[in-house]
Amino acid sequence: MKRKHKRLTFVLIALLLLGAATALVLSAFEESIVFFHSPSDIVSKKVPLDRRLRLGGLVEKGSVVKKANAVVTFRITDTANAIPVTYTGILPDLFREGQGVVTEGRMVGNEFKAEEVLAKHDEKYMPPEVADAIKKAGQWKGGQQK
Amino acid sequence: MIAEAGHFALTLALFVAVVQSSVPLIGAERRDSLWMSVAQPAAILQFLLITFAFACLTIAFVTSDFSLTTVVRNSHTAKPLIYKISGVWGNHEGSMLLWVLILSLFGALVAMFGNNLPPGLRARALAVQAMVAVGFYLFMLLTSNPFERIIPPPANGQDLNPLLQDFGLAVHPPMLYLGYVGFSMAFSFAIAALIEGRVDAAWARWVRPWTLLAWCFLTGGIALGSWWAYYELGWGGFWFWDPVENASFMPWLAGTALLHSSIVVEKRDALKGWTVFLAIVTFSLSLLGTFLVRSGVLTSVHAFATDPSRGVFILALLVIVTGGSLILFAWRGPGLKSDVLFQPISREGGLLFNNLVMTTAAATVLLGTLYPLMLEAMGGGKVSVGAPFFNATFVPLMLPMLVAMAAGPMLTWKRSDLKPVLNRLWFAFFAAALMAIVAWWLQGGAVYGLIGAAIAAWLFAGTMVQLAERIHLFRVPWRESLRRLGRMPRAAWGMTIAHAGLAITIAGVTGAGVWKIESIQTLSPGQSATVAGYEYVFQGVKKVDGPNYRADRATFQVKKDGKDIVTLSPEKRLYVVQNQPTTEAAIYPTLWGDLYAVIGDPEGTNGAYVTRLYFNPLVLWMWIGVMLMVLGGAFSLSDRRYRVGAPTRTSRPVEGAAAAQ
Numbered sequence: 001m002k003r004k005h006k007r008l009t010f011v012l013i014a015l016l017l018l019g020a021a022t023a024l025v026l027s028a029f030e031e032s033i034v035f036f037h038s039p040s041d042i043v044s045k046k047v048p049l050d051r052r053l054r055l056g057g058l059v060e061k062g063s064v065v066k067k068a069n070a071v072v073t074f075r076i077t078d079t080a081n082a083i084p085v086t087y088t089g090i091l092p093d094l095f096r097e098g099q100g101v102v103t104e105g106r107m108v109g110n111e112f113k114a115e116e117v118l119a120k121h122d123e124k125y126m127p128p129e130v131a132d133a134i135k136k137a138g139q140w141k142g143g144q145q146k
Numbered sequence: 147m148i149a150e151a152g153h154f155a156l157t158l159a160l161f162v163a164v165v166q167s168s169v170p171l172i173g174a175e176r177r178d179s180l181w182m183s184v185a186q187p188a189a190i191l192q193f194l195l196i197t198f199a200f201a202c203l204t205i206a207f208v209t210s211d212f213s214l215t216t217v218v219r220n221s222h223t224a225k226p227l228i229y230k231i232s233g234v235w236g237n238h239e240g241s242m243l244l245w246v247l248i249l250s251l252f253g254a255l256v257a258m259f260g261n262n263l264p265p266g267l268r269a270r271a272l273a274v275q276a277m278v279a280v281g282f283y284l285f286m287l288l289t290s291n292p293f294e295r296i297i298p299p300p301a302n303g304q305d306l307n308p309l310l311q312d313f314g315l316a317v318h319p320p321m322l323y324l325g326y327v328g329f330s331m332a333f334s335f336a337i338a339a340l341i342e343g344r345v346d347a348a349w350a351r352w353v354r355p356w357t358l359l360a361w362c363f364l365t366g367g368i369a370l371g372s373w374w375a376y377y378e379l380g381w382g383g384f385w386f387w388d389p390v391e392n393a394s395f396m397p398w399l400a401g402t403a404l405l406h407s408s409i410v411v412e413k414r415d416a417l418k419g420w421t422v423f424l425a426i427v428t429f430s431l432s433l434l435g436t437f438l439v440r441s442g443v444l445t446s447v448h449a450f451a452t453d454p455s456r457g458v459f460i461l462a463l464l465v466i467v468t469g470g471s472l473i474l475f476a477w478r479g480p481g482l483k484s485d486v487l488f489q490p491i492s493r494e495g496g497l498l499f500n501n502l503v504m505t506t507a508a509a510t511v512l513l514g515t516l517y518p519l520m521l522e523a524m525g526g527g528k529v530s531v532g533a534p535f536f537n538a539t540f541v542p543l544m545l546p547m548l549v550a551m552a553a554g555p556m557l558t559w560k561r562s563d564l565k566p567v568l569n570r571l572w573f574a575f576f577a578a579a580l581m582a583i584v585a586w587w588l589q590g591g592a593v594y595g596l597i598g599a600a601i602a603a604w605l606f607a608g609t610m611v612q613l614a615e616r617i618h619l620f621r622v623p624w625r626e627s628l629r630r631l632g633r634m635p636r637a638a639w640g641m642t643i644a645h646a647g648l649a650i651t652i653a654g655v656t657g658a659g660v661w662k663i664e665s666i667q668t669l670s671p672g673q674s675a676t677v678a679g680y681e682y683v684f685q686g687v688k689k690v691d692g693p694n695y696r697a698d699r700a701t702f703q704v705k706k707d708g709k710d711i712v713t714l715s716p717e718k719r720l721y722v723v724q725n726q727p728t729t730e731a732a733i734y735p736t737l738w739g740d741l742y743a744v745i746g747d748p749e750g751t752n753g754a755y756v757t758r759l760y761f762n763p764l765v766l767w768m769w770i771g772v773m774l775m776v777l778g779g780a781f782s783l784s785d786r787r788y789r790v791g792a793p794t795r796t797s798r799p800v801e802g803a804a805a806a807q
Contacts, residue, residue, distance in 0.1 A: 009490040010498060017506045017543070024539040025510060029517075032534035035527055054530060066749060070666050070756040089666050090380075090746030090758050093718075093727040104530075132528075 034104060038136065039081040042107065049107040055083060055114075056102040057134070064097055076101065076112070078134050087114040100131070149214055152202030153293040156243075159195040159250070160283040162188050166276035170269035174341075182269035186257035189272050192279065193254035196247045200234075203243060203292050207234050213299040216240060216292050222305035222723050224694040232316035233306045238440060238456075239292035241319060245436070246282050248320075248327040252356070253279070256331065263352060270338035271331075278330055281463045289456045305723035308695065314374035318367060322394060325364025326432040329401055331356035333429035336422045337471055340478040345418040350411035353425070355783055357408060361401050362779035368394050369772040380729035380744045382760040384658060384768065387536040392515040393435035396508050400428040403504035406497045414494055414559060416486040419479045420501070426475060430468040431508070437464050438515070489561040496554030503547035510539045541594070548601050548652070552608020555641060556615060570611055577607035589661050598656025606649035613642050636785040644778025651771030657739070657764025670754040678761035680741055681705045682714070686753055687745070695719040697730075700745045700755060704734070714743045739763035 036054040041047050060082055063075035070089055074097075075082045085103060095101060095117060103114035166188035173181025206214050207230050210223050220237040221230055229236075235244040253275045260268050286292070309315075335353045339345045371394065376384040385391060404424040410417045437460040488494040514531045521529055552574055556567045581603035582596045589595055614620070616638065617630040665677045671686035685701040702714040714732035721728065734741040739761050746756035 006487065006490060010495075010502075013490075013499065014502050014506075017502055021506050021510050021539065021543055024542060025513060028535045028538040032532070032538060033517075034530045034532065036529065054528075066747065068668065068749070070668055070746070070749075090729075090744065090756055093729055 036102075038078045038134075039076055039083045040078055040136070042083055042112075043081040052104065052106055054102055054104045055085070055112050056100070057082075059095065059097050059099060059101050061097045076103065078136070083112050084110070085112045085114050087117055089117075091117055148202045148205055149211070149293045149295065152199040152206075153291065155195045155199040155202070156283065156291075156293070157287065159192050159199070159246075160280065160287065162192045162195065163276045163279040163283060166192065167273050167280055169273075171273040171341075174266045174269045174273075177266070179265060182265050185269045185272035185276075188276070189250070189253040189257035192276070193247075193250040196243070196250045199293075200243055200247050203240060204231060204234050207231065207240075210303065212301070212303055213295055213297075214292075215294045215296045218296055218300055218303045220306045221303040222694065223302055224723070225305060225311070226693055228313070228316060229306060229311045232310075235319050236306050236310045236315070239286070239290045239294075241323075242282065242286050242290055242440070243292050244320060245323055245327060246279060246286065248323050249275070249279055249282065249330060252328060252331050256356075260352075267335070267338050267342060267349070267352075270341050271334040274334040274337040275330060278334070278467065281467070285456075285459050285463065289459050303723075305694065305721065308719070308721035308724060308726050308728045309378060311694075311721075312374065312378055314370055314378070318370040318374060321363050321370055322367030325360050325362075325367050325401075326394075326397060326435060328356060328360025328363055329397060329404075329425075329429045329432050331360065332404060332425040333471070336425035337474065339422060340471075340474050343478055343481050345411065345422060345482050347412050347415055350408045350421070351787065353421075354405070354408045354412060357401065357405050357425075358779050358783045361398075361405055362776050362783070364394070364398050364401060365772060365779065366776050368398060369769065369776075373769065376765070377731050377733055378728075380731045380758075382662065382664065382731075382742055382744075382758075382762060384765070385655075387514075387533045389515050390439055392511050392536075393438045396511050396515070397428055397431040397435060399504050399508035399511065400424060400431050403501045403508075404428050406500050406504075410494050410497050414486055414488065416484050416488065416494060417498065417501075418484050419475075419482040422479065422482065423475060424501070424505075426468070426471045427505075430464070430471070431512075433460075433464045433467055437461055488559070491557065491564050492562045493554070493557045493559045495562075496550060496557050499550055500547055500554065503543065507540055507543045510543060511536065514539070537594075545597070545601065548605055551645065551648075552605050552612075555609075555612045555645070570615060571608055573611055574604050574607035578604035592660050595656055595660040598652060598660060602649050602653035602656065605652065606646055609642055609645040609649065637782045637787075640778045640780070640782025640785070642778070643781055644775045647771045647774025647776075647778055649771070650767050650774060654764045654766070654768025654771055658762045658768060661763045663761040665759045667757060667759075668749050668754050669757050670752055675757070675759060677759045678739070679706060680711065680761065682743065682757075682759055684755070684757065687748075687755060690717075692719065694723065695721045695728075698745070700743075700757075702732070702743050704741060712741070714741065716743045716745050718745055735766050737766060740765045 034052050034054050035047070036056060037047050039055065039057050042049065042055065047053070055076055057076040057078040060075040060077045063073075063082075065073045067073065072087050072091060073084060074087075075084050077083075085105075087103070087105075102118040103112065104116040104118065105112055105114040107113075166185055170182050170185035170188075173179070173184065203216075205211075206217050207221055208227070210217065210221060210230070212218050212221075216237055216239045220240075221233050225233070233240070235241045253272060256263075256268065256272060256275070263271075332353050335349070335356070339349055368391075371391070372384045375386065376382075404421065407417050407421045407424055411421050437457070440456065440460060514535050517531050518529050521527065552571060553564070553567050556570065557564075578600040582600040585596055585599035616634065617627045619627050622630075663678045665675060667675050669675060669682075669684035671684060674681050674683040676682070681704065683703040683705065685703060687698045687700045690697050690699050697717040697719040699715050699717045702716075704711045704714055712734045714734060716732040717730040719728045719730060720726070729744055732743045742760035742762055744758045744760075746758065748755050
């Protein structure tokens with residue numbers, strides 16, 4: 001093999017790897033990226049509802065109902081609209097009524113089936129997505145966030 | 147008073163660093179040994195000053211000096227002493243102080259133990275190291291001063307986030323930082339070499355130990371963080387592809403590539419430009435990690451404070467360091483070309499293949515981590531890129547490298563033949579096929595599980611075959627083999643141990659990731675649930691009090707085939723000061739899997755609780771595997787050719803070789 005060819009081999013391997021990576025990334029983006037939506041986005045039906053998505057907002061006060069077999073239902077609100085949510089499992093430690101929450105799952109009919117309720121690490125913490133969603137709904141009161 | 151002294155020391159360190167970043171550089175340019183010799187005392191002085199500042203902050207935390215803002219925000223008189231101390235770095239300001247402490251430590255180490263370095267290279271490397279330090283001192287003094295006073299001082303503090311009050315998290319940041327910041331040494335040497343325009347085998351021998359050291363710490367630090375997430379977050383998982391985890395994983399990937407490419411520079415004097423480039427990339431990714439974690443652009447337990455001015459500052463620092471060094475590389479890098487040739491199928495070829503895969507994988511992780519930020523910055527909506535993305539991209543990309551990894555170490559330098567190597571690997575083929583069948587028989591046909599089991603077996607067996615080849619096992623009398631084993635260089639031991647460790651880690655990750663069994667149910671006292679053949683009898687919940695928390699402690703009697711195995715006591719704690727609940731999982735590790743129990747909220751009034759029980763197969767293997775990888779690194783580090791006095795660059799090779807002995 002000539003010197004040029006040797007270098008060419010590695011360039012080809014590198015290109016092959018990059019090509020494989022690009023193909024993998026593109027197909028994974030197609031399937032596994034999850035968009036964040038507020039309750040108002042979903043009510044207005046401007047967003048595709050047939051895929052996995054994140055729904056965030058405040059846990060509506062008085063909406064949390066704990067049923068048998070670790071099933072919980074509650075409503076997520078951005079103060080303008082609210083969506084009912086069902087979840088099976090242990091809620092994160094910082095899940096409280098009136099506080100920010102982000103859930104991941106799918107819309108089934110008019111109900112959101114959450115597969116994950118995201119644990120947040122600080123009591124004072126408001127997920128920025130949630131803060132934005134409430135701002136958009138025009139109900140933001142300063143001071144809710146640290 | 148102590149706080150003012152610490153603040154003063156920090157400011158003084160900035161000035162020392164300014165001197166250290168300029169005078170030796172000019173001296174090296176002019177070949178003025180007096181100016182160059184400023185570097186070592188300056189580096190040591192910097193380290194002493196920062197150690198002093200760090201001690202001041204530690205005293206403030208231990209004595210609960212609530213006139214300091216940092217102490218008020220992150221400490222409390224009722225906190226146990228160990229967490230008062232770990233609280234020093236359990237916050238933004240303190241952790242940056244730890245960052246510069248380690249940065250100056252590495253500088254001081256080079257100053258003290260680098261006597262065999264050529265004076266020019268040492269002066270330049272220390273100057274570059276000081277430039278990085280200047281950036282971080284300015285960052286601290288201007289935006290995150292740990293010694294800031296609060297007036298009037300409150301009576302007590304706000305306590306440390308309870309999730310951080312934990313032994314794993316007391317050790318995790320220092321380990322991780324030793325890794326992150328350790329790569330600054332490789333970076334400084336790379337920049338110094340670019341300025342000098344010279345990279346050779348001796349250069350690689352100086353850089354490799356620092357890279358190895360940093361790599362060992364980073365590996366350990368990542369594993370500790372993962373271990374912490376496993377037992378503290380109570381979700382039974384160990385790796386979430388969270389942006390913050392990725393932030394530490396990207397420098398690890400690049401650093402691992404650097405570790406391997408520097409071997410080629412050392413042994414064959416090839417891949418020089420590429421190695422310098424990798425050193426720049428590795429440290430840049432470390433800085434990027436610091437930026438992602440500290441700027442608050444990402445939300446996680448690590449983002450202590452969200453202050454935009456800090457983010458902008460670190461971003462600027464990142465752009466200057468990375469941009470500046472890449473421009474320097476573009477200008478000087480082409481001069482580093484080597485005339486050494488090698489065939490694609492050769493040891494060098496194998497190591498280069500490792501490098502290509504590692505960097506491609508790192509780029510993929512980078513893309514996945516930054517994509518949400520980029521999309522949002524361009525107004526494209528809010529997205530999250532989670533585990534499914536990384537599992538679908540990173541894992542398949544790594545597979546070819548893991549396959550090649552068994553064969554690579556058996557290839558010879560320069561030119562090699564694949565056929566005899568593959569012939570010798572028949573045992574590994576057999577082991578891989580056998581393990582895949584065993585996995586299929588035990589766990590069913592989850593594709594990732596089968597692949598993981600096969601790859602782990604292939605790599606482990608392949609590494610053992612390579613070891614057997616090395617000592618001529620079964621080809622010479624076993625006494626001779628033993629003698630060869632005893633005389634194997636430490637670096638070869640290091641490679642064997644680390645590669646075997648990776649194989650065991652892969653087995654563990656496969657087990658815990660693919661074959662996990664999870665069961666959620668409500669249990670009343672006396673009821674039981676069975677998970678993976680283990681019967682958990684729920685015996686109710688008692689209230690207990692800790693030093694700064696109240697807890698509900700559940701008791702599970704775990705039985706298998708009617709025999710008592712262990713009593714598990716998971717807790718739900720409420721940390722009083724921050725009014726924050728935490729979940730404490732109860733874990734019983736066994737060789738074949740961890741029993742893992744967590745309790746949730748009470749249900750009804752008869753003492754029933756929501757319970758979550760897991761069987762996490764092979765988790766222990768993961769931790770053992772990672773420990774072996776670190777051990778392998780340590781072995782390699784202790785190789786005689788890196789011991790103090792070993793690497794000597796000289797124009798008279800004969801004498802140099804004699805001196806090295």
